[in-house]
Amino acid sequence: MNGLLFGKIQLLNNFSYNKGAYIIKLPYFFYIFFISLVFITTLIYLFYSEPFWDFELLSFTNVIKFTFLQAFIATAISTTLGFLFSLILYISGKNQKIISSFLNFCFILPVIFISFGFIFFFSSKGPVSVFFQYFFDEYSFRIFSLSGIIIVTSYFNIALNANFFFRKLANIPENYLKILKLNGIPFSKSIIYQLRSYIFSGYFSVLILTLVFCIGNFTIVYLLAGSPNLTTIELAIYQSINFDSNLKNGIILGIIQLVIILFFSSFALSKTINFNSTTSFKKTVIYRKSNIIFDILFWIIVSIFCVPFLVLFKGLYNFNLNSLFSYIFFECFLNSIFVSISSLTISLFLSLSSLSIYRELMERNFLSHKIIFISISILLFVPSLSLSAMIFYLNFTLGFLLNNFLIVTLINSFFITPIIFIFLINKFMENSKSEYRNSYLFNIHPLIRLIYIDMPKIRNELLLISSAVFILSLGDLTSVTIFNDSSFKTIPLYISQLYSSYRYDDAFFILSIFIIFILILMFIPLRYIFSNDKIKKIKF
């Protein structure tokens, strides 16, 4: 085995050094070229088109007002509940690793699933209505409203915030807790005085990220806005392109949204964004209270996060073999899979290429590595529909030969690349200095270093994040709402179209099958990772 590996290394070492080094950098340069092309052509188009502005001021201000209203309310709720939930989950003393994985899992679930989950939960035949109508005859809750949008938006962001705070709490050094206990300081008091700045350090980036996610809210508003008044900028872009055929308004709205979001995200980018801070889940029992109140609170929180899953029962109850074996379902399913696989492949090449350049610049003490970091992580903040509007123009007005499949794949891969990049950066940079010295000393080619040193090092993390972003891409319902035709639809779009054509039972059934498929996809890599962690015993 070692001989084979050595042979491979020899083979690659004979490969022209420069050629190999450029191959690693190519995906990043392609990305920079494409993004620059999109922005430059958009600006040229806006500069030469007349009139520059033909948007109704009243509806524009309404859109801006609603975007910020729902974003601020959802951010406030997510922060407050996220913090409270994390405290309860921490104090309840249940398995920390499982809780953290559960919160991560809730965050990456498809938006369409959570939205339909809540639509069913609050519908006239849903569990809430059935329960309250028993006591109050005329009870009804309108999910297609601002409240509905905020509930679903908060679901994701509570998971994001709670996970951040939970990891912080789980990482409190045990000796800190001992000092507090020794000095008779209750945990509630220590959170205000001694631990506040520890728990909230680094939170600013997460807060901005939450706000940016809420401002760039599209899918939830697209599915739950009950009236034209409930329109965010993202939805207005979609309406401008798809219904008003006014591409320019869409692009201008996209640029306005981009400026707003970049303004907020500039605060976050000045801080370190770190989603993969190493958390060592310890068995600290100080301050953990395994009492009935915390047990009840724990299960209430878990139940809240499990609410959308009730739709699975409804969906599977309406089991319909015909809709499962229909041609359109099969076509949508294959499209979804191909888009996700292609997006994942492109984003893996792009993120590994960016990481390699980032590390190379850092190892050589060039400050420009920060430019690489910003140029990639900024994509996390760019709203999908804003970019879609610009690519729409590039594609159709300038006559580019990109089809919908390629466009959706490219947009998806641009959005999942920063997630992979930020998730892997810590592990990728591990032992960077000593590896660099050894690579230099033994004249190891960068491509060899990437394949034989880096890949085994980041294997588990890579597998985990790949499965997460694959699922994110699979459940995406943003750019595909603009770039679709009769031959190109994905499963989320198909489900939303089934629902809007009043075929509720079929929509819930297809959704349930889709989610079960996603759940299976989620657990396969976990099984593999955990089996890798086990120490293999050799029998003699």
Add this chain to the structure above:
Amino acid sequence: MIKLKKLNFNFSSFSTEFDVETSKNEIFGVIGKSGSGKSTLFNLISGFLKPHSGKIFFDNTDITNLEPNERNLSILFQDHNNFDHLTIFQNIILGIDPDMKKTDDHVKQVKKVLKKISLNFDIDTKVSNLSGGEQQRVSIARCLLRNKKLLLLDEPFNSLDPGLRKNLYRDILTMTKKEKICTLISSHLIEELKNITNNFFFIHKGKIIENRVMTYQELSVNKYFKDYLQ
């Protein structure tokens, strides 16, 4: 004066039983291999672990069922003795005031105690800006301010330079003698412990050898101790 009466604690396959009594308040060295039970002993005495059976007495008072803050003791660990994100003042004053209020009286007390340990820094300096030795001095200052009669030092200076360790041990020695504090120091640097005390507990597989305090001379003929030195 500390007395451990058949103090038993079990976790997974490891069990400890400590049975020992000291005659007066002075410095005691606690030595033993890694995993022998030194930290368990400290956690039991300080109340972070509850014993399955047995009693702990300090100055003839049964403290077995008391909460850590109700026991008349202070403890120093190898790391994280201070909240890095807080200032020198806040880290010291939390020993007597959880709200860490900056009253004139508190400032005066903190400055006085800092003078005692020769730490000349602005009290509003963040602890993270201090060196390892200075940080440990801040935690010693908190112990001084708390003015407790039992001090547990769980390998507190092992990660510091030898010169720095010598100075800190000197500080501890002065403080212990002046305030008549009973001090238990756990360390694997026996040569350094020898310079400040000749009273040792040697722990082997969860038990104190011979269930008594031993001098270095007595220890040096013990077969387990010889193994330990090798």
